[in-house]
Amino acid sequence: MHDLTLADGRRLSPWCWAAKLALAHKDVAFETIPTRFIDIPKIEGGFKTVPVVDLGEATVGDSFELALKLETDYPDRPPLFAGEGGVALSRFVQAQASFLLGKMSRAMVLAIHDGLDEETQGYFRTSREKMFKATLEEVAAEPEKNIAAVKDALTPIRILLRSQPFLGGETPLFADLMVAGLFQWARVVGAVDYLAGEDRLAEWFARLEARYGETLARTNG
Amino acid sequence: MHDLTLADGRRLSPWCWAAKLALAHKDVAFETIPTRFIDIPKIEGGFKTVPVVDLGEATVGDSFELALKLETDYPDRPPLFAGEGGVALSRFVQAQASFLLGKMSRAMVLAIHDGLDEETQGYFRTSREKMFKATLEEVAAEPEKNIAAVKDALTPIRILLRSQPFLGGETPLFADLMVAGLFQWARVVGAVDYLAGEDRLAEWFARLEARYGETLARTNG
Numbered sequence: 001m002h003d004l005t006l007a008d009g010r011r012l013s014p015w016c017w018a019a020k021l022a023l024a025h026k027d028v029a030f031e032t033i034p035t036r037f038i039d040i041p042k043i044e045g046g047f048k049t050v051p052v053v054d055l056g057e058a059t060v061g062d063s064f065e066l067a068l069k070l071e072t073d074y075p076d077r078p079p080l081f082a083g084e085g086g087v088a089l090s091r092f093v094q095a096q097a098s099f100l101l102g103k104m105s106r107a108m109v110l111a112i113h114d115g116l117d118e119e120t121q122g123y124f125r126t127s128r129e130k131m132f133k134a135t136l137e138e139v140a141a142e143p144e145k146n147i148a149a150v151k152d153a154l155t156p157i158r159i160l161l162r163s164q165p166f167l168g169g170e171t172p173l174f175a176d177l178m179v180a181g182l183f184q185w186a187r188v189v190g191a192v193d194y195l196a197g198e199d200r201l202a203e204w205f206a207r208l209e210a211r212y213g214e215t216l217a218r219t220n221g
Numbered sequence: 222m223h224d225l226t227l228a229d230g231r232r233l234s235p236w237c238w239a240a241k242l243a244l245a246h247k248d249v250a251f252e253t254i255p256t257r258f259i260d261i262p263k264i265e266g267g268f269k270t271v272p273v274v275d276l277g278e279a280t281v282g283d284s285f286e287l288a289l290k291l292e293t294d295y296p297d298r299p300p301l302f303a304g305e306g307g308v309a310l311s312r313f314v315q316a317q318a319s320f321l322l323g324k325m326s327r328a329m330v331l332a333i334h335d336g337l338d339e340e341t342q343g344y345f346r347t348s349r350e351k352m353f354k355a356t357l358e359e360v361a362a363e364p365e366k367n368i369a370a371v372k373d374a375l376t377p378i379r380i381l382l383r384s385q386p387f388l389g390g391e392t393p394l395f396a397d398l399m400v401a402g403l404f405q406w407a408r409v410v411g412a413v414d415y416l417a418g419e420d421r422l423a424e425w426f427a428r429l430e431a432r433y434g435e436t437l438a439r440t441n442g
Contacts, residue, residue: 084307092377092396164312
C-alpha cells in the first residue's frame with residue numbers, strides 16, 4: 001500500500017489510516033510504501049490520491065473502495081458495513097469526515113508543511129493555498145477559532161456516542177475507521193490534540209486502540 | 222398519532238414529520254391528533270415528547286423507535302434501514318439531525334413562539350429560554366449569522382448528494398426522512414427558507430416530494 005509520509009517517515013493521511021484500519025479489521029496483512037505527495041503521480045495506474053493498494057488481482061485507489069472490496073472478499077470476517085443501508089450511510093459518514101478534515105486541517109497546516117522535505121513543501125504550499133484561496137499563514141491564523149469550529153462540528157459524534165459505543169453500534173464499522181483516521185492523523189502530526197477535553201470521544205478512541213493498537217502504533221509504517 | 226401543532230393547526234415538529242414520512246414509506250395509513258406542547262403531559266403513558274403513535278398492540282413515543290417497529294412489522298415493504306449497519310448509522314444521522322435542529326431553530330424561534338396560543342407561548346418561552354440559556358430575542362438575534370452556521374453544518378449532506386440521489390443511496394431510507402422532517406418543519410413555520418440557494422438539497426427535497434407529496438401536503442394534519 002502506498003502510504004502518505006512526512007519527511008521523517010511519519011504516516012500522514014487520514015484516508016490512508018482508514019485504509020490500514022480496514023485491512024486490520026479484516027485481518028489482512030499488509031506492507032506500506034512510504035509515499036510523498038510529489039511521488040503520487042509516479043505510482044503506476046494514474047492515481048491522483050493515496051491510499052493506492054495493490055491487492056494482487058486488482059489495485060484500488062481509494063479507502064472506501066478498498067473497504068467495499070474487503071467486505072466482498074471476506075464476507076465471513078467482521079463486517080465493515082453490515083448491509084446495503086450501512087454502505088449508503090457510510091457515504092454520509094465519509095462526507096462528514098471530509099468536512100471535518102477541512103476544518104481540522106486549518107490549525108495543522110503549518111505543522112504539516114514543516115514536516116515535509118523542501119521539494120514537497122513547495123508542492124504542498126502551492127496546492128493548499130489554491131485550495132484554501134489563502135496563504136498557509138492566513139489559514140493557520142486564529143487557531144482557537146479554528147479549533148472551536150472543529151469542536152462544534154464534532155457535536156453529532158459526541159451526541160451519538162452517548163447511546164452506543166461505536167458509530168457502527170456495538171462493534172466498529174468502516175464509519176468508525178474513517179473518523180478514527182482523522183484523529184490518528186492529528187495525533188501523528190501532533191500540532192493539536194483534538195481529543196483534549198473530549199471525554200466521550202477519547203473513550204471511543206481508546207476502545208479502537210484496544211482493538212487496532214498494533215496498526216495505530218505503526219506511525220512510521 | 223399525537224402530532225405537535227401551532228395554534229392554527231399547522232403541524233410543527235420535525236420528528237413528527239419524520240414519523241409521518243416513515244408511516245407513508247411503509248404505506249401505513251394513519252390519523253393525527255393535533256397536540257400542543259402543553260398537551261403532551263396529558264397523553265396516556267407518561268410521554269415527554271411527540272410523536273406518540275398508537276399502533277393498536279403497542280404505543281411508541283419516538284420516531285426512531287417507530288421506524289424500527291415498522292421495519293420489523295413490514296419487512297416486505299421498502300426498507301427504512303436496509304440492515305444492521307443501516308440502523309447503527311441512522312443513529313448517526315439522527316444525531317446530525319438533532320445538531321441541525323438546534324442550529325436551524327435559532328432563526329425560527331420567534332416565529333414558532335408567535336404561532337402558538339397564549340397559554341402555550343408561556344410554556345415555550347420558559348422551557349426554550351432555559352434550554353438556550355438566553356431570551357428568545359437573544360437567540361433570534363443575528364439571524365444572518367445563525368443561517369450561515371446552518372449552511373455550514375449542511376455541508377456534509379451537500380457533499381453526499383453529489384454522489385447519490387438520497388442519503389440512503391438509490392432510494393430513500395429513514396435517514397432521509399429525519400433530515401426531510403427538518404426542512405418540512407422550517408417550511409411549515411415559514412420564517413426561513415433553508416433550501417434557498419441550495420440547489421442540490423432542493424433537488425433532493427423535490428425527489429422526496431415526488432414520493433411523499435401527499436403526506437408533506439397535509440401541513441394541517
